[in-house]
Amino acid sequence: xxxxxxxxxxxxxxxxxxxxxxxxxxxxxxxxxxxxxxxxxxxxxxxxxxxxxxxxxxxxxxxxxxxxxxxxxxxxxxxxxxxxxxxxxxxxxxxxxxxxxxxxxxxxxxxxxxxxxxxxxxxxxxxxxxxxxxxxxxxxxxxxxxxxxxxxxxxxxxxxxxxxxxxxxxxxxxxxxxxxxxxxxxxxxxxxxxxxxxxxxxxxxxxxxxxxxxxxxxxxxxxxxxxxxxxxxxxxxxxxxxxxxxxxxxxxxxxxxxxxxxxxxxxxxxxxxxxxxxxxxxxxxxxxxxxxxxxxxxxxxxxxxxxxxxxxxxxxxxxxxxxxxxxxxxxxxxxxxxxx
Amino acid sequence: xxxxxxxxxxxxxxxxxxxxxxxxxxxxxxxxxxxxxxxxxxxxxxxxxxxxxxxxxxxxxxxxxxxxxxxxxxxxxxxxxxxxxxxxxxxxxxxxxxxxxxxxxxxxxxxxxxxxxxxxxxxxxxxxxxxxxxxxxxxxxxxxxxxxxxxxxxxxxxxxxxxxxxxxxxxxxxxxxxxxxxxxxxxxxxxxxxxxxxxxxxxxxxxxxxxxxxxxxxxxxxxxxxxxxxxxxxxxxxxxxxxxxxxxxxxxxxxxxxxxxxxxxxxxxxxxxxxxxxxxxxxxxxxxxxxxxxxxxxxxxxxxxxxxxxxxxxxxxxxxxxxxxxxxxxxxxxxxxxxxxxxxxxxxxxxxxxx
Numbered sequence: 001x002x003x004x005x006x007x008x009x010x011x012x013x014x015x016x017x018x019x020x021x022x023x024x025x026x027x028x029x030x031x032x033x034x035x036x037x038x039x040x041x042x043x044x045x046x047x048x049x050x051x052x053x054x055x056x057x058x059x060x061x062x063x064x065x066x067x068x069x070x071x072x073x074x075x076x077x078x079x080x081x082x083x084x085x086x087x088x089x090x091x092x093x094x095x096x097x098x099x100x101x102x103x104x105x106x107x108x109x110x111x112x113x114x115x116x117x118x119x120x121x122x123x124x125x126x127x128x129x130x131x132x133x134x135x136x137x138x139x140x141x142x143x144x145x146x147x148x149x150x151x152x153x154x155x156x157x158x159x160x161x162x163x164x165x166x167x168x169x170x171x172x173x174x175x176x177x178x179x180x181x182x183x184x185x186x187x188x189x190x191x192x193x194x195x196x197x198x199x200x201x202x203x204x205x206x207x208x209x210x211x212x213x214x215x216x217x218x219x220x221x222x223x224x225x226x227x228x229x230x231x232x233x234x235x236x237x238x239x240x241x242x243x244x245x246x247x248x249x250x251x252x253x254x255x256x257x258x259x260x261x262x263x264x265x266x267x268x269x270x271x272x273x274x275x276x277x278x279x280x281x282x283x284x285x286x287x288x289x290x291x292x293x294x295x296x297x298x299x300x301x302x303x304x305x306x307x308x309x310x311x312x313x314x315x316x317x318x319x320x321x322x323x324x325x326x327x328x329x330x331x332x333x334x335x336x337x338x339x340x
Numbered sequence: 341x342x343x344x345x346x347x348x349x350x351x352x353x354x355x356x357x358x359x360x361x362x363x364x365x366x367x368x369x370x371x372x373x374x375x376x377x378x379x380x381x382x383x384x385x386x387x388x389x390x391x392x393x394x395x396x397x398x399x400x401x402x403x404x405x406x407x408x409x410x411x412x413x414x415x416x417x418x419x420x421x422x423x424x425x426x427x428x429x430x431x432x433x434x435x436x437x438x439x440x441x442x443x444x445x446x447x448x449x450x451x452x453x454x455x456x457x458x459x460x461x462x463x464x465x466x467x468x469x470x471x472x473x474x475x476x477x478x479x480x481x482x483x484x485x486x487x488x489x490x491x492x493x494x495x496x497x498x499x500x501x502x503x504x505x506x507x508x509x510x511x512x513x514x515x516x517x518x519x520x521x522x523x524x525x526x527x528x529x530x531x532x533x534x535x536x537x538x539x540x541x542x543x544x545x546x547x548x549x550x551x552x553x554x555x556x557x558x559x560x561x562x563x564x565x566x567x568x569x570x571x572x573x574x575x576x577x578x579x580x581x582x583x584x585x586x587x588x589x590x591x592x593x594x595x596x597x598x599x600x601x602x603x604x605x606x607x608x609x610x611x612x613x614x615x616x617x618x619x620x621x622x623x624x625x626x627x628x629x630x631x632x633x634x635x636x637x638x639x640x641x642x643x644x645x646x647x648x649x650x651x652x653x654x655x656x657x658x659x660x661x662x663x664x665x666x667x668x669x670x671x672x673x674x675x676x677x678x679x680x681x682x683x684x685x686x687x688x689x690x691x692x693x694x695x
Contacts, residue, residue: 010616038632038634040631040632041632042632042633042634042635042638043618043632043633043638043641043642044635044637044638044640044641047641081617082617083616083617083618084617084618084619084642085641085642142616143616143617161610161612162612163610163612164595164612164613165612165613165615166612166613166616169613169615169616173590173615177590217591217595217613218591220590220591221590221591222591222686224589224590224591225591225683225686336617336620336621337609337617337620337621339609
């Protein structure tokens with residue numbers, strides 16, 4: 001089955017073509033440069049950029065996959081969660097295409113896409129592996145932070161999630177406080193290298209062992225007020241120590257909570273995905289954790305499958321279609337707070 | 341079950357009006373009543389009746405000279421019993437009705453034993469329709485001392501209080517008004533307003549530093565302040581959308597405050613930071629974060645103004661980013677309440693308001 005995936009939930013315009021779970025093409029047109037000078041995603045700019053790019057991005061994805069739109073069997077598009085006016089661009093485009101070419105359509109949960117992104121294969125069907133369930137997933141980005149138990153594909157239980165900021169959002173905000181650029185995650189990672197991660201003492205959020213939720217706003221607050229009155233020179237002198245301290249406490253919190261949930265739910269495998277997984281240190285700490293728990297860990301196979309992409313949306317759409325068939329195009333709408 | 345011969349009336353918001361005349365008559369005749377308040381159960385008598393007050397003091401094993409606070413219906417009624425300075429009037433307008441007892445110089449219009457030895461009197465205007473309606477009907481203040489024997493802790497249910505009493509004590513009660521288990525709110529915060537600088541004599545759930553601000557020492561207290569301010573707004577019985585504009589630095593509790601408001605409005609799903617999506621729409625509750633918005637076009641694009649319709653209640657974080665035009669529009673078209681959050685120390689925040 002050929003699936004066309006479309007994703008515009010934030011600041012990346014994405015389209016991909018899959019043959020079942022194999023990626024034939026995966027096009028991502030990043031808007032990072034457009035939002036950089038504002039220090040964050042500007043909704044109006046995002047919407048316009050999506051509108052300009054969505055058509056060409058889809059054409060490129062079809063061309064690279066060497067598939068004509070007529071040969072597509074299913075269109076999968078992100079329904080939510082995400083930025084409403086950005087979501088609407090991809091969503092309306094998908095609806096128009098479905099009507100025009102009389103294609104089946106499914107509207108997909110963005111977080112499910114991230115969870116399933118670790119199961120994507122390349123055009124040769126590699127890597128060959130059959131995931132073992134139940135699998136415990138950690139998915140972390142600028143918009144969400146969730147720990148999800150996958151009983152199987154399509155059967156999810158959210159067992160922990162952030163009570164306030166997403167982990168990626170916390171990293172973005174800390175970068176802003178240090179006067180660093182956007183997006184914060186990659187900048188913090190680069191600057192934190194070689195820094196002393198014990199330089200600044202930050203709190204341990206939600207220390208109770210029975211609480212599987214996460215919280216990052218306390219870290220942000222403590223960080224902010226500890227360095228608030230520092231001069232620029234002081235900050236510059238300790239920039240990498242500060243970045244390392246903050247990044248480390250975000251990761252400590254993620255690992256500690258993930259580890260607690262693993263002990264509680266005793267899954268047979270682990271997965272981790274989402275934009276923050278682009279961070280090498282976090283990936284290596286997760287590998288260590290999996291090793292200590294003697295469990296296999298599934299991570300996205302390619303770096304560009306960590307951040308937002310349409311291949312994961314197409315895969316989630318493929319499974320959703322197999323479970324419950326297509327959705328009626330009329331009356332279907334986006335859902336900015338769509339729950340998993 | 342209770343072996344007490346004392347009459348017990350079980351009240352709820354629906355049947356209270358029908359029981360009110362009987363309760364009022366007992367008070368008028370000098371009776372001692374166990375009665376629910378917005379904090380704990382209280383012992384109520386006619387505060388102007390010397391015999392009734394004597395009975396109360398005897399019941400509590402309390403010697404005269406230690407003040408007993410009284411509940412009144414409003415500031416006009418308060419003025420008949422205490423001297424109010426302009427500053428104290430402001431304090432009344434901002435904090436009452438609410439979980440506060442405000443101590444001022446008394447006018448010796450209550451029975452002996454109510455005012456303190458230094459002639460001061462603590463006044464309550466509780467946020468309790470039961471008490472307010474009773475006092476309005478009587479048109480005299482009633483005592484609002486917590487139902488416990490001197491030196492013991494207060495009670496949130498009738499049985500818990502009665503269990504501490506001997507049969508002889510139980511028989512001294514003329515009526516028990518039972519509203520079931522009360523929410524575990526602390527006894528009121530007692531504020532001494534007799535000097536120009538306010539003094540906190542007893543800490544309750546809410547602590548004030550002046551007439552237009554409350555102090556929070558924890559997320560839980562920020563939640564309680566949210567509840568108090570929300571109730572103040574509800575009491576205004578406004579029509580149209582309500583906007584709470586929450587300004588203040590990072591990490592001052594704006595999101596915690598918004599979460600509390602959402603919960604009060606019955607939002608069941610988790611209320612998380614809307615920074616990423618700008619606005620989270622929970623039906624009749626909206627949670628905005630304008631942190632990332634910069635341009636006028638942004639506000640047009642997210643159809644900012646269209647969100648404020650009917651009777652929605654919105655919390656807006658970073659309202660300073662909306663620009664003068666949007667601010668003017670909101671002030672004109674919604675009930676707009678600014679609240680300022682200030683960082684004092686690692687665990688202390690000040691929330692200021694002027695409504």
